[in-house]
Amino acid sequence: MLLTGAQIIMECLLEQQVDTVFGYPGGAVLNIYDALYEYSDQINHICTAHEQGAAHAADGYARSSGKTGVCIATSGPGATNLVTGIATAYMDSVPMVAITGNVNLNLLGLDSFQEVDITGITMPITKHNFLVKKVEYLADTLRHAFRIANEGRKGPVLVDIPKDITAQKCEFTPVKDVVHQKFDEAAEHAMHLPVAKPAEAPKECRLKKALELLQNSKRPFLYTGGGLLAAEASSELAELAEKLDAPVSSSLMCQGGFDQSSPRYLGMLGMHGTMSSAQALKNCDLFVAVGTRFSDRVICNSGLFAKHCPIIQVDIDPAEFDKNIGVNVKLCGDAKEILTILNARLPQQSHPEWMAEISSWKKEYPLRQVTKNENGVTPQMVLEALHDLTGRESILTTEVGQHQMWAAQFYEFQRPRQFITSGGLGTMGFGLGAALGAQMANPDRKVINIAGDGSFHMNCNELSTAVKYNIPIVELILDNTVLGMVRQWQKLFYDHRFSQTTLDKATNYEKLAEAFGLKAYTIAKKEEIAPVLKEALSQKGPVLVHCYIDKDINVLPMVPAGASAEEPILEME
Numbered sequence: 001m002l003l004t005g006a007q008i009i010m011e012c013l014l015e016q017q018v019d020t021v022f023g024y025p026g027g028a029v030l031n032i033y034d035a036l037y038e039y040s041d042q043i044n045h046i047c048t049a050h051e052q053g054a055a056h057a058a059d060g061y062a063r064s065s066g067k068t069g070v071c072i073a074t075s076g077p078g079a080t081n082l083v084t085g086i087a088t089a090y091m092d093s094v095p096m097v098a099i100t101g102n103v104n105l106n107l108l109g110l111d112s113f114q115e116v117d118i119t120g121i122t123m124p125i126t127k128h129n130f131l132v133k134k135v136e137y138l139a140d141t142l143r144h145a146f147r148i149a150n151e152g153r154k155g156p157v158l159v160d161i162p163k164d165i166t167a168q169k170c171e172f173t174p175v176k177d178v179v180h181q182k183f184d185e186a187a188e189h190a191m192h193l194p195v196a197k198p199a200e201a202p203k204e205c206r207l208k209k210a211l212e213l214l215q216n217s218k219r220p221f222l223y224t225g226g227g228l229l230a231a232e233a234s235s236e237l238a239e240l241a242e243k244l245d246a247p248v249s250s251s252l253m254c255q256g257g258f259d260q261s262s263p264r265y266l267g268m269l270g271m272h273g274t275m276s277s278a279q280a281l282k283n284c285d286l287f288v289a290v291g292t293r294f295s296d297r298v299i300c301n302s303g304l305f306a307k308h309c310p311i312i313q314v315d316i317d318p319a320e321f322d323k324n325i326g327v328n329v330k331l332c333g334d335a336k337e338i339l340t341i342l343n344a345r346l347p348q349q350s351h352p353e354w355m356a357e358i359s360s361w362k363k364e365y366p367l368r369q370v371t372k373n374e375n376g377v378t379p380q381m382v383l384e385a386l387h388d389l390t391g392r393e394s395i396l397t398t399e400v401g402q403h404q405m406w407a408a409q410f411y412e413f414q415r416p417r418q419f420i421t422s423g424g425l426g427t428m429g430f431g432l433g434a435a436l437g438a439q440m441a442n443p444d445r446k447v448i449n450i451a452g453d454g455s456f457h458m459n460c461n462e463l464s465t466a467v468k469y470n471i472p473i474v475e476l477i478l479d480n481t482v483l484g485m486v487r488q489w490q491k492l493f494y495d496h497r498f499s500q501t502t503l504d505k506a507t508n509y510e511k512l513a514e515a516f517g518l519k520a521y522t523i524a525k526k527e528e529i530a531p532v533l534k535e536a537l538s539q540k541g542p543v544l545v546h547c548y549i550d551k552d553i554n555v556l557p558m559v560p561a562g563a564s565a566e567e568p569i570l571e572m573e
Contacts, residue, residue, distance in 0.1 A: 001171070001172055002169050002170070002171055002172070003169060003170070003172045004031065004035070004166065004167060004168065004169050005031070005135045005138050005161065005165045005166040005167065005168055005169075005170075006031040006032045006034060006035035006166040006167070007035050007038070007172075008135070008138050008139050008142075008170075008172050009032060009035065009099065009138070009142065009161075009166070010035045010036070010038070010039040010042075010043060011139075011172060011174065012138075012139055012142040012143060013043060013070065013142075014039075014042060014043070015143070015174065015175055016068065016143075016146045017067075018043065018067075018068070018070050019042075019043065019044060020043070020044045020045075020046065020061065020070075020440050020441070021036075021043060021044070021045050021046070021058075021070040021071065021072055022045075022046045022048055022053075022054040022055075022057040022058050022061070022069075022070070022071045022072070022436075022437065023045065023046075023047065023048070023051070023054045023071055023072030023073060023099075024047060024048060024050070024051050024054055024072075024073055024074070024078060025047070025074065026073070026074020026075065026078045026101065026114075027074060027075070027101075027114065027163075028074045028075035028076075028078075028100075028101030028102055028103060028114065028162075028163045029072060029073070029074045029075075029078075029099075029100075029101035029163075029166075030163070031163065031166035031167050032072060032099070032101065032161075032166055035166075044440075046436065046440065046465065046469060047465070047468075048433065048436070048462060048465050049461040049462050049464050049465050050081060050459075050461060050462070051071075051073045051078050051079075051081035051082050051085075052081050052082065052084055052085050052429070052433070052459075053432070053433040053436070053459065053461070053462045053465065054071040054072070054073065054082070054085070054433070055071050055081075055082045055084070055085020055086060055088070055089070055096075055098065055433070056085050056088065056427075056429070056430050056431075056432075056433025056434050056437070056459075057069075057071070057433045057434065057436045057437035057440070058070055058071040058085070058089075058096050058098075058437055059085060059088060059089045059094050059096055059430075059433075059434055059437065060397060060420050060433065060434030060435060060436065060437030060438040060441075061437035061438065061440060061441045062089075062094050062095050062096055062437075063092075063094055063417060063420045063434070063438070064395055064417050064420055064437070064438035064441050064442055064447075065417070065438075065441035065442065066232070066417065067095075067441070068095040068096060068097055068146055068149055068150060069089075069094070069095070069096040069097070069437060070096070070097050070098075070099065071085070071096070071097075071098050071099070072098075072099045072100075073098070073099075073100050073101070074100070074101045074114070075100065075101050075102045075103055075114045075115060075116065075118075075163075076113075076114030076115060076116050077114065077116075078100070078101075078114075079100040079101075079102075079116055079118040079121075079160070080116060080118070080121065082098050082100070082158075083121060083122060083125070084425075084427060084429075085098075085427075085430075085433075086098055086122055086125050086126060086156045086158065087125040087425055087427075088422050088424075088425045088427045088430055089155065089156040090125045090126060090127075090155050090156050090424075090425075091422075091423070091424025091425040092226060092253060092422065092423055092424050092425070093153050093154045093155050093226060093227070093230060094154060094155065094156065095149040095150045095154040095155065095156070096149060096155075096156040096157070097142075097145050097146060097149055097156070097157050097158075097159065098122075098156060098157070098158045098159070099158075099159050099161065100118050100158060100159070100160045100161070101160075101161060101162075101163055101166070102115065102118070102131070102160050102161065102162045102163065103115045103162060103163060104162055104163050104164040105133060105162045105164055105165070106164075108162065118158065118160050119131050119158065119160050122158050125156070126155070126156050126157055126158050127148050127149065127153075127155040127156065127157055128145075128148050128157050129157060129158035129159070129160065130144075130145065130157075130158070130159045130160065131160045131162075132159065132160070132161045132162070132165055133162070133165070134165075135165050135168040135169070135170045136170050138161070138165060138170075139172060139173075141159060142159060143175065145157040145158075145159050152316055152317070153227075153230075153316050153317040154230050201333055201337070202331040202332055202333045202338055202341075206329055206330060206331055207331065207338075207341060207342075207345075209329050210312050210329045210331060210342065211342065211345055211346060213286055213310055213312060213328075213329065214244060214286070214288075214312075214342070214346055214349070215346065215347065215349070217244075217285055217286035217349075218285055218351060218354065219283060219284045219285045219286070219351065219354045220244050220245075220246040220284065220285070220286045220288060220349075220351070220354075221246060221247060221249070221280050221281065221284035221286065221287050221288065222237070222240065222241055222244065222246050222247065222248045222249070222288050222290070223248075223249050223250070223251070223269060223287065223288065223289045223290070223292060224237060224248065224249075224250045224251065224254045224257050224258060224289075224290045224291060224292065225250075225251040225253055225254050225289070225290070225291045225292025225293065226251065226253030226254055226291060226292070226423070227290070227291020227292065227293075227315060227316060227335055228254055228257045228290050228291040228335055229253070229254060229256075229257050229291075229416045229417065230291065230335075231291060231316070231334055231335035231336040232336055232416075233290070233291070233335040233336035233339055234256075234257050234258065234415070234416050236335075236336055236339035236340055236343060237257065237258060237290060237339060238258060238259070239339075239343050240339055240342060240343055240346075241258070241262075241264050243343055243346050243348055243349065244288075244346065244349050245348075245349045245350050245351045245352075245354075245355060246264070246288075246349075246351070246354075247264050247265075247266050247280055247354075247355070247358045248262070248264050248265055248266065249265075249266045249267065249268065249269040249273070249274075249277045249280065250265075250268065251268065251269070251270075251292055251295070251298055251423070252268060252297075252404075252405075252408055252421060252423045253421075253423045253424075254291070254292075255268075255408050255413045255418070255419035255421075256413035256414065256415050256416050256417065256418040256419050257416055259414050259415070260412045260413050260414065261392075261412055261414060263355075263358075263359065263362075264355075264358075266280055266358065266361075266362065267367070267409070268408060268409070269281060269298055269565065270295075270297050270298035270299065270300060270559065270565050271297045271298075271300060271558060271559045271565075271568075272297075272405045272408075272409070272555050272556075272557065272558055272559075273298075273557065273559075273565070273568065274365065274367065274409075274557065275361070275364075275365035275557055275568060275570065276358065276361035276362045276364075276365050278557070278565060278566050278567065278568050279357075279361045279365075279566075280358060280361070281305075281306060281565060281566050282566040283357070284306075284309055285308075285309050286309055286310055286311075286312070287306045287309055287310070287311045287312070288311075288312045288314075289311060289312065289313045289314065289315075289327075290314045290335055290339070291314065291315060291316075291335045292313075292315070293315070293317075293320045293323070293324070294313075294320070294323070294324040294325050295324070295423075295424070296324070298565070299324060299325055299565060300559045300562075300563060300564060300565040301562055301563060301564050301565070302324055302325050304563075304564040304565070304566070305325055305564070305565055306325070310328040310329070311325070311326075311327040311328050311329075312327070312328065312329040312331065313327040313329070313330055313331065314331045314333075314335050314338050314339070315330075315331075315332065315335075316332070316333060316334055316335065317332075318330075318332050365570075367380070367409055367410065368380070369381075369553060371549075371550045371553060372550070372552075373550060375525040375526055375527070376525070376526065376549075376550055377523060377524070377525065377526050377529060377547060377548060377549050378549065378550075378553060379402075379403065379406040379410065379478055379549060379553065380406070380409075380410045381526055381529055382476070382478065382523070382529055382533075382547055382549075383406060383407060383409075383410035383411045383450075384410055384411075385529045385530050385533055386411060386448065386476075386533055387410070387411045387412050389530070389533055389534055389537055390446060390448075390537065392411075392412055392413065392414045393445065393446070394418070394445065394446045394447065394448055395417070395418050395419075395420065395438050395439075395442060395445050395446070395447045395448070396411055396413075396418065396419050396420070396447075396448050396449075396450055397420040397421065397430075397431040397432075397434040397435040397438055397447065397448070397449045397450070398419075398420070398421045398422075398430075398431045398449065398450045398451070399428055399429065399430060399431040399432075399449070399450070399451045399452055399454075399455030399456070399458075399459075400421075400422055400426045400427055400428045400430065400431075400455060400485075401428065401452045401454060401455060401483070401484055401485040402452060402478075402480075402484035402485045402488070402553075402554075402555050403450050403451060403452045403455075403478045403484075404421055404450070405485075405555040406450075406478070406555065407419070407421075407450045408421070409555075420434050420435075420438055428454065428455040428458050429455055429458035429459040430459075431449045431450065431451055431455065431459075432449050432451065432456075432459045432460070432462045432463070432466075432473075432475065433459060433462055434449070435447050435448070435449035435473045435475075436462060436465055436466060436471055436473065439471050439472065439473050440471065446472075446474070446537060447472075447473045447474070448473065448474040448476055449473060449474070449475050449476065450476050450478065451475060451476065451477045451478070452477070452478055452479075452480070452483075452484060453477055453478075453479040453480065453481060453503060453505070453507075454482075454483045454484075454503060456475075456477050456509075457505065457507070460512065460516075463475065463513065463516040463518060463542070463544070464516050464517075466518070466542035467516055467517040467518060467541070467542055470540075470541050470542070471542055472539065472540055472541050472542055472543075473542050474536055474537065474542075474543055474544075474545060475518075475542070475543070475544045475545070476545045476547065477509060477544070477545065477546050477547060478547050478549050479509070479546060479547060479548055479549065480549045480550065480551040480553070481502070481503055481504050481505075481551055482498075482501050482502050482503055482551045483500075483501040483503060484551070484553075484555075485555065486501045487501040487502075487551070488554050488555060488558075488572075491554075491572060491573060492558075492560060492572060493560075493561070509522075509544065509546040510522060510544075510546060513543075513544040513546075518541075518542050518543055518544050519536075519539060519541070519543045519544070520543065520544045520545075520546065521535065521536050521543065521544070521545045521546070522545075522546050522547075522548075523545065523546070523547040523548065524548050529547075532545060533545065554572055556568075556569070556570055556571065556572065557569060557570050558572070
């Protein structure tokens with residue numbers, strides 16, 4: 001059938017089973033938005049307040065659903081406003097396709113109005129990107145974009161489309177099975193498309209070495225990262241933990257990848273990990289890492305990390321082996337497939353003395369917050385009340401800072417894709433857009449964005465989006481009137497010189513929420529926590545909860561810069 005380029009984009013989105021896209025219209029994407037009008041009964045479009053919000057929403061949609069998120073922006077500043085969101089998705093390996101418009105082909109390279117080389121700008125922060133110069137290549141380019149975003153280590157792909165390409169017509173042939181579609185290699189090279197390469201299975205000799213280490217270990221320690229969630233391998237990890245009779249720690253990106261109510265679960269490891277995880281790292285005789293890139297926030301001082309024991313690393317990306325630390329056994333491939341093999345071959349192990357030690361450390365080093373104010377509110381009180389009131393079923397998104405760590409520490413996640421946060425890039429302003437995307441992907445779940453007052457001022461414009469579409473998120477602000485995480489570092493390393501971290505903004509959050517059209521609630525003392533949260537959670541539309549907390553509550557434990565992950569501090573002024 002003969003279609004315009006804009007209509008071909010819609011048909012390709014439908015082929016990929018895309019039901020929701022996030023974006024903001026502009027001149028270079030007028031034809032695309034006209035097609036969205038035509039296809040509005042099949043594709044839902046959420047118009048955010050800012051393009052960055054659209055990128056974060058597409059990201060949150062993807063992380064919470066396992067599907068590919070899609071965002072759309074116009075040329076020039078519209079496209080550049082996506083950059084932080086694309087980089088956020090890239091650092092955390094999130095499948096996303098960003099579609100940008102550009103000026104007409106004959107205006108490219110002439111510094112035309114709202115022209116920017118977005119493929120050049122985003123080259124370092126995408127798995128691949130494309131500039132479509134022939135309408136005949138558009139459909140296959142989009143299909144490749146989705147394939148690339150989802151194969152191997154997942155990540156964002158950008159497709160830049162000049163405006164005249166979206167207006168031109170060509171014959172479109174639908175593809176029923178896009179997953180197994182075969183492409184002509186010559187055409188791929190003509191369109192500058194990378195040829196798909198099947199993932200390699202781990203070598204048999206390495207599997208045998210890994211099994212030997214697993215069977216000989218007396219004190220094994222399992223550690224999981226975001227790659228476990230991407231591989232949908234949580235059940236295989238739970239089986240391995242039982243078969244190996246081992247404790248489990250998860251990175252910030254893998255919260256919910258292992259049921260945190262299990263006695264095997266130790267909490268996070270690293271800069272703001274638990275003391276019980278640090279003790280397990282210090283005393284284990286085998287460290288097994290699944291789907292993690294050994295971030296500096298986890299290993300802290302790389303020269304001191306797990307030097308006393310062998311390390312097995314399972315990862316789909318061979319570039320991650322020996323990048324940050326050396327490992328003894330490298331198992332490259334899909335985590336789900338590799339764990340399935342290990343579970344099938346590993347005899348049942350038993351380590352009662354080791355697990356008894358694990359239990360004793362958990363009892364000896366519980367996470368506990370205190371405040372000098374007798375009636376004051378701590379983040380622990382709020383998040384544990386939230387945990388109880390939601391029955392551990394909610395999806396939490398976060399901004400970046402102290403509140404992000406507290407959410408990971410004090411809400412007990414029981415399943416994958418419940419915790420949506422910017423781990424690698426650490427993007428303040430991520431959470432509210434992500435909450436909108438997560439709620440659209442999960443209409444039957446309650447989505448709560450945990451924010452600090454600093455991050456809130458970076459993205460509060462997206463409250464208007466929540467109200468416009470009646471997206472029933474809860475915006476929960478833990479307000480300590482400071483940039484808490486930076487201030488915490490200033491306490492430790494800058495002799496309490498609080499340069500530009502005392503915010504004390506005059507913002508009236510309740511009136512601001514009212515201006516946007518939200519209901520607002522306030523928590524000022526601990527007896528208000530449960531009733532206010534219960535009321536807020538019962539609402540059918542978006543709400544804001546403003547919660548006052550002490551500015552001197554710190555995120556603890558903490559591993560100071562340059563120290564070993566085995567030696568976190570438990571107290572600070």
